[in-house]
Amino acid sequence: MRLKFTYRQNKFQFISxxxxxxxxxxxxxxxxxxxxxxxxxxxxxxxxxxYEKAENDVVFIGDSRVYRGINPHVIDxxxxxxxxxxxxxxxxxxxxxxxxGLEKLKPNGKKTIVFGLSVNQFLTWSLANGHxxxxxxxxxxxxxxxxxxxxxxxxxxxxxxxxxYYLYKGEKYFETFYPDNGYVxxxxxxxDSTAALEAYEKQFAKAEFxxxxxxxxxxxxxxxxxxxxxxYALRMPCTHAMWQLEDSRFIGQMxxxxxxxxxxxxxxxxxxxxxxxxxxxxxxxxxADILSGIIANKMx
Amino acid sequence: xxxxxIPFLIFFAIFFAVWFAVRKxxxxxxxxxxxxxxxxxxxWDWRFLFLLIGTGSIxxxxxxxxxxxxxxxxxxxxxxxxxxxxxxLFKYSGFIAENLDGLLSLLNVQSSFKASIPEFSLVxxxxxxxxxxxxxxxxxxxxxxxxxxxxxxxxFMAFIxxxxxxxxxxxxxxxxxxxQLKKNKLVKHVEIWNGIKTCLWGCFQKMVLxxxxxxxVNDNFKQISNLNDSLVWWLTMxxxxxxxxxDFNGYSTIARGLAKMCGIHFKLNFNHPYIANSFGxxxxxxxISLSTFFRDYVYIPLGGNRHGxxxxxxxxxxxxxxxxxxxGAGYTFLFWGALHAFFLSVESALKLKKHLPQVLxxxxxxxxxxxxxxxFRAENIQDAISIYQKMFSFQIETPLIEILxxxxxxxxxxxxxxxxxKYPSAIKKIAQNNxxxxxxWSLVLVATILFRGPEQQFIYFQF
Numbered sequence: 001m002r003l004k005f006t007y008r009q010n011k012f013q014f015i016s017x018x019x020x021x022x023x024x025x026x027x028x029x030x031x032x033x034x035x036x037x038x039x040x041x042x043x044x045x046x047x048x049x050x051y052e053k054a055e056n057d058v059v060f061i062g063d064s065r066v067y068r069g070i071n072p073h074v075i076d077x078x079x080x081x082x083x084x085x086x087x088x089x090x091x092x093x094x095x096x097x098x099x100x101g102l103e104k105l106k107p108n109g110k111k112t113i114v115f116g117l118s119v120n121q122f123l124t125w126s127l128a129n130g131h132x133x134x135x136x137x138x139x140x141x142x143x144x145x146x147x148x149x150x151x152x153x154x155x156x157x158x159x160x161x162x163x164x165y166y167l168y169k170g171e172k173y174f175e176t177f178y179p180d181n182g183y184v185x186x187x188x189x190x191x192d193s194t195a196a197l198e199a200y201e202k203q204f205a206k207a208e209f210x211x212x213x214x215x216x217x218x219x220x221x222x223x224x225x226x227x228x229x230x231x232y233a234l235r236m237p238c239t240h241a242m243w244q245l246e247d248s249r250f251i252g253q254m255x256x257x258x259x260x261x262x263x264x265x266x267x268x269x270x271x272x273x274x275x276x277x278x279x280x281x282x283x284x285x286x287x288a289d290i291l292s293g294i295i296a297n298k299m300x
Numbered sequence: 301x302x303x304x305x306i307p308f309l310i311f312f313a314i315f316f317a318v319w320f321a322v323r324k325x326x327x328x329x330x331x332x333x334x335x336x337x338x339x340x341x342x343x344w345d346w347r348f349l350f351l352l353i354g355t356g357s358i359x360x361x362x363x364x365x366x367x368x369x370x371x372x373x374x375x376x377x378x379x380x381x382x383x384x385x386x387x388x389l390f391k392y393s394g395f396i397a398e399n400l401d402g403l404l405s406l407l408n409v410q411s412s413f414k415a416s417i418p419e420f421s422l423v424x425x426x427x428x429x430x431x432x433x434x435x436x437x438x439x440x441x442x443x444x445x446x447x448x449x450x451x452x453x454x455x456f457m458a459f460i461x462x463x464x465x466x467x468x469x470x471x472x473x474x475x476x477x478x479x480q481l482k483k484n485k486l487v488k489h490v491e492i493w494n495g496i497k498t499c500l501w502g503c504f505q506k507m508v509l510x511x512x513x514x515x516x517v518n519d520n521f522k523q524i525s526n527l528n529d530s531l532v533w534w535l536t537m538x539x540x541x542x543x544x545x546x547d548f549n550g551y552s553t554i555a556r557g558l559a560k561m562c563g564i565h566f567k568l569n570f571n572h573p574y575i576a577n578s579f580g581x582x583x584x585x586x587x588i589s590l591s592t593f594f595r596d597y598v599y600i601p602l603g604g605n606r607h608g609x610x611x612x613x614x615x616x617x618x619x620x621x622x623x624x625x626x627x628g629a630g631y632t633f634l635f636w637g638a639l640h641a642f643f644l645s646v647e648s649a650l651k652l653k654k655h656l657p658q659v660l661x662x663x664x665x666x667x668x669x670x671x672x673x674x675x676f677r678a679e680n681i682q683d684a685i686s687i688y689q690k691m692f693s694f695q696i697e698t699p700l701i702e703i704l705x706x707x708x709x710x711x712x713x714x715x716x717x718x719x720x721x722k723y724p725s726a727i728k729k730i731a732q733n734n735x736x737x738x739x740x741w742s743l744v745l746v747a748t749i750l751f752r753g754p755e756q757q758f759i760y761f762q763f
Binding site: 003005007009010011012013014016017020021023024025028029032141145149156158159160161162165 | 301305307343488492493494496512707711728731732734735737738739741742749752
């Protein structure tokens with residue numbers, strides 16, 4: 001549609017547009033529903049986790065069950081230390097991730113690594129660590145923008161059509177990001193403790209357990225223990241149905257793995273307690289605090 | 301850096317601020333364009349900056365010799381070899397080597413051409429397909445006396461490297477741009493405002509329409525073997541047809557807007573291709589800068605349609621196959637070009653435009669182009685065949701209501717409205733109102749910020 005305007009009209013439009021746009025933006029933001037989670041905070045959080053030089057006494061390594069399930073604030077307040085949550089989405093546990101986790105420890109601190117274990121971490125497709133590598137592939141300018149600017153640009157969080165659909169259905173996925181310690185407090189309403197089962201069942205159908213990789217990892221652990229590093233491990237809690245699914249497919253491997261860790265002086269933490277999962281795999285923020293308290297007391 | 305990013309906003313703000321001070325001083329103007337454009341390009345990978353400068357320098361020197369009239373043909377050939385050679389090395393060497401190895405293995409001959417290719421040549425330099433063609437247009441037009449020689453090396457490099465068009469087009473001709481760069485044109489406020497509006501529209505197309513449609517397309521292409529629903533695949537391909545259109549048109553529109561703000565006019569690169577009433581018309585509306593390049597430098601020199609029907613068909617097929625392979629070193633792109641050549645041939649032979657109603661032709665062209673996009677998007681021929689089989693199986697597994705729940709439907713619908721709607725005169729009258737304009741462009745910017753899809757790379761960056 002071609003339109004023609006005079007010079008004065010164009011000048012008027014340009015100046016008015018400069019003034020009107022922030023007003024229109026504010027009105028739109030006021031009219032739109034509040035999003036339960038911030039995409040800008042999400043991007044900034046992950047960049048901080050990878051690129052922030054942190055100095056900690058204890059580092060928790062694992063997948064999404066770890067980064068949503070272990071709250072370092074609780075651990076720090078009980079043990080009077082500085083801990084860091086080094087969990088990543090669908091993260092595999094191998095020497096590469098262990099070495100990256102070690103970089104987050106301070107040289108003269110407690111030099112402690114805690115593995116939050118789940119079956120998924122030892123499956124061959126997880127060992128590619130796609131999430132972590134995608135963050136390593138970011139250009140320096142992208143890292144800078146996400147690290148320093150995104151936290152101030154949360155007002156510009158985008159809305160997807162699915163956001164409106166879920167809000168209309170009454171579904172909300174809450175996330176609060178803690179870039180200082182790598183933890184994400186999360187919750188989902190309404191809760192459905194079987195939601196993740198189908199996806200895991202499909203994944204497990206074509207997955208293989210990376211046993212060779214685990215042998216290499218054990219060897220590295222032994223080397224580090226000689227240098228004074230301490231290791232703990234726990235099987236991350238989830239629903240009974242999820243554990244049953246995992247055990248039905250990989251019980252032999254997980255039992256063997258836990259026993260080999262124990263025989264190699266990795267202290268296993270028995271974390272019995274009443275926990276709630278909002279999807280069958282991940283703990284609610286309240287349960288994450290409970291779990292963290294138990295971990296801290298077991299580590300005393 | 302991509303146009304829709306914070307680093308680019310900062311970059312352009314700096315460029316533009318200084319541009320106003322230097323635009324009347326020719327030599328400084330060229331230096332500023334070159335410096336900033338080299339920085340823009342080097343931001344991606346500084347190592348390939350030397351390729352851009354190197355091939356550009358060869359073409360400038362060849363152009364100088366051609367203009368002097370000494371051994372014109374030889375220097376033209378040198379320019380062509382330099383440009384097509386670098387394209388062949390970086391874009392096609394892996395493909396050629398792989399096929400040679402395959403061919404020789406069929407004859408039971410051991411070879412490892414692919415393995416012997418140096419690693420650096422397997423990296424595709426950003427924008428190589430575009431700036432080599434820009435450069436070629438200079439030497440070819442000089443040879444044909446259709447263009448004037450650049451004033452200086454800086455003048456020429458400013459044309460080649462001007463950042464709005466450098467990495468993903470439009471393919472600009474030396475005769476169109478060299479003169480504009482030379483002029484000390486005062487950029488009026490009107491042009492700046494028009495440039496801003498053009499950029500806003502481009503950003504909306506790319507960030508809202510294309511990036512949101514990409515979510516559905518990428519998700520479904522990740523699960524080709526599991527997804528068998530015919531309706532879902534048709535929807536996916538319609539979504540891709542609009543994704544690639546808004547992605548590429550969005551980029552071209554932003555490029556035009558940025559150039560406009562600097563007082564440089566780029567020609568339109570897309571003209572509502574999905575309202576084309578024939579395949580020939582489609583190619584006069586889709587990626588116009590590329591199709592006119594192939595028309596002027598391949599089709600017409602081969603003879604065009606001037607030497608009988610058989611030669612016309614031969615020239616058409618050569619042009620379309622080259623156009624296909626320009627897009628990528630792969631059989632899917634070759635077959636994409638071939639499919640469009642086939643459509644053009646059938647349309648010409650059966651005189652479809654003459655015999656069929658216009659509405660039916662428009663539908664045929666859109667559906668034909670959509671079917672061709674399967675080859676463009678698929679990773680390989682096997683995936684493309686699989687998708688065609690699913691599209692024509694007419695097997696419906698997913699209830700329609702579930703399909704309609706997909707958020708991409710809304711963006712697809714909006715895209716179709718923007719592309720196909722004829723605006724009644726009443727709307728044009730309303731749109732002429734100043735306050736409506738202010739509100740509209742405010743909403744475009746706000747919508748671009750608040751409804752942008754997950755960031756996707758511009759599709760044509762891979763070419």
